[in-house]
Amino acid sequence: MLSSDGTGDQFDSDNSNVVQLFNMLVKDKPSQQMVYYQSGIGTYTIPQMATPLMAKMSKTVDMMFGHHLDAHVMGGYEFIMQNYEYGDKICIFGFSRGAYTARALAGMVHKVGIIPRCNHQQVPFAYNMYIRDDVKGWEESTAFKKTFSINADIEFVGVWDTVSSVGLIPKRLPFTRANDNIKFFRHALSLDERRVRFKPTIWERPTKQDMDKGGIRHGISRGFPHNFLKRRDSQDGIDTSRSRYDDQYPLLECQHTDVEEVWFAGHHCDVGGSSVKNNTRNSLARIPLRWMIRECFKAEVGILFHRDMFKEIGMDYATLHPRVLERPNIIHHSPCPSPRCPPDSMGQDPTKSTDPAIIYGDFISEELEDVADAISRKHDKLIEAWRWWILEYTPQPTYYQDDNDNHDVIRYKINMGHGRYIPRQNRDVVKVHRSVQIRIKADCLENGKYRPNAKLEVEPKWVP
Template sequence: PIIPPTHPFRTLVLCFDGTGDQFSLDNSNVVQFFSILPKADGTKQLVYYQSGIGTYNTPEIATPLMSRIAKFVDEAIAWNLDAHVMGGYEFLMQNYTANDRICIFGFSRGAYIARSLAGMLLKVGLLPRYNHQQIPFAYKMYTSTDKTGWTQSNAFKKTFSIEVDIEFVGVWDTVSSVGLIPRSLPFTTSNTIIRTFRHALSLDERRAKFEPNLYHRPTDTEKLLSITDQQIQQAQSTENIQDFMERKYSRDLSTPTDVDEVWFAGCYCDVGGGSVDNETQRTLALIPLRWMVRECFKTDSGIMFNSEGLRSIGLDPASLYPHVATRPPALPVGTARIRSIPSAKSQANTQPSALAPILRTEEELELQDALSPLYDQLSLGWLWWILEIVPLQHRYQRPSDDTWVSYFSANLGRGRVIRHDNVRVHRSVKTRREAMTEDGRKYTPKAEFDWERVTWVD
């Protein structure tokens, strides 16, 4: 059966995969999520999947060699970012009707695309059906960030588009820059038309080009500010100018976005999926996948799921609908150990378990998943170290006054720095910290933050 079985509206669900990701032998959480969505009845729910950056072929590129080169360049600098965003926008333009609920999901650069699409919908609105020729112009209006561009995009929206809200945005580990060239498109860090925003983040990713792009909620002071042209002219950096313009042109909604960003054990692909082959039964990535699905039910997003699909990832449908049940406490670690990455000869971790997920509780599965191997690409592949010793641009928002700070430095394999006052960490991290590795070492997340400021999340 499908849960929820019905609702008085239709849900449009868009899923954007990560860099180089598509349906394969090591699927990401985006594919896993998409696989458990009902697809037969388009009058109740319509679904859309887009493979990741680096998987697109543009029709202008005819030869196989040029196609391979184009894919490599796309992975490096995301030169097809516009095609990905406009592809999702076109799906909505062709299918959206009044009262539909829009829900968008993504991983890595696919998460950035998801947030860019949401930003485009805020800045230029949604064109009426069949206006295909206008989409490239609408995207140009969206990406134009000078004063004239903001004024023109606002006029474009009033002339051609309809205003829409976004019910739910769920992303796994959004990266802050897309490729070697840092990009910051409007309304990707904050967006007032999003009702619910959920973000699963990696505590152990260390690579320089994988800095997390966190959500920025405007402060109470910002909400009261009337942004003047003088303030914009006095802004000290491009980031701060864009911040001012976003606040000036945001829609003033009575209910602020419900934001929750939660940190999980593991690196980039341990959170977004794709670090292990599909036959692997227990993996760290299943924990943030189950968390995201549970949040869809807790926030009444309206997204429909196949009950069998929920069971396949370790969720009991009865614990999610008609009411989301309070989770039991996590199971004690006991003598269980954190497993290491299996060797090529060892297939112990990839053999199907004697007990299928349907026969186990979520707590039992979570214990096994929390102790799964962690795949640190800096340890597994030396080529990533080239970017660790090169000074690259980094940017963050200063907590004291919310201004954006940019600087250049070499990362040298350092962990992420979490500057939030309230660090929300999933309880499975505590489970992993209580266990030891097979050679007797304790797990300590690579990220830098104050453990006294941690709030544990189910």
């Protein structure tokens, strides 16, 4: 279980959903579950930074442009290298550029495999082969994987609001947009983030260009040791001679990733967390945290959680185990109801109570927690931190996949704080969490009626 925190995030007084999730994990049963946490891009520097001034400057640049992404990916890869045993389930979580780190790590495992433990000096070499996207790079990574590596699937990747801006000129790493070596992919996205350097990396379909460069299924089919195909053919007396790319297209065994991407109300840190202090009872970020944990149970990944901590985030463990129960209908009995107490036996509205025990009472149900969280304050960094406006008036490239599955369609524009663009709305189903409906219908928000900054051109599918 690997967790990569968001840009500038680490354990502190306003923890992200990555830390909240990590806090709930069982950590004292290494034979059943091993856990790894990595603080976010911009929180530490590489050892070569000799002076405090250089270290501070490096952290600032890293936070804005993600220059040390390679160190984060290789750190996670070394943890897998040192601990993986055949049959283990690898689960990776991340937020912001930590989400991109998680997807890049899954891509590296897919492209070069997992080298045997203690081969630390080989890790930078393997990473350099992973990031090469030319023909020679693909050929070398295929040969390297067959010679040195253990093949492994990624069981579950759960990410909050992936952003991919890496360097002054953003680059796209292999298998970060799509990766069939991932069994389950879950992505919570922000409807309201506006910063141009925080455009989301949405899951995309593989194109012919992807397949020509090595395919979305690179090297080995899912779930088998690296020499399985050759051994099976030899035993059956079948000619094992293959063309150069045959092993890169084991289409008969190909299993497509189970993908679920859902949009939530709030800005970047309202989806991934770290926008409010740790002792804050309700916030927008709790909704995508609960959604992600529920998806872990629905996928039957087998992650071990501390049962007594579910109510702290507004969930009831009994609704998740031994089976995930269908959620009750959304609550709409009041525009801004209190989450603490349903209407009493006399039919009185508890929102009019002045009793603190009622207003700030204990957990009752997830549905009532959704109501309180959905109407919580948003946190717009373009208002809270004006330095981000410098980039808003600088032409920036935006990459997306169009309705014809063409990758890297590029838009250069001066963003000026505009909302996100959601591609392929006319063809794909846009899934929006049902809590957004609560916020849209609420009449007591401090800035008036809520409208998402991202433009929804079609009627979305509302998901629980």
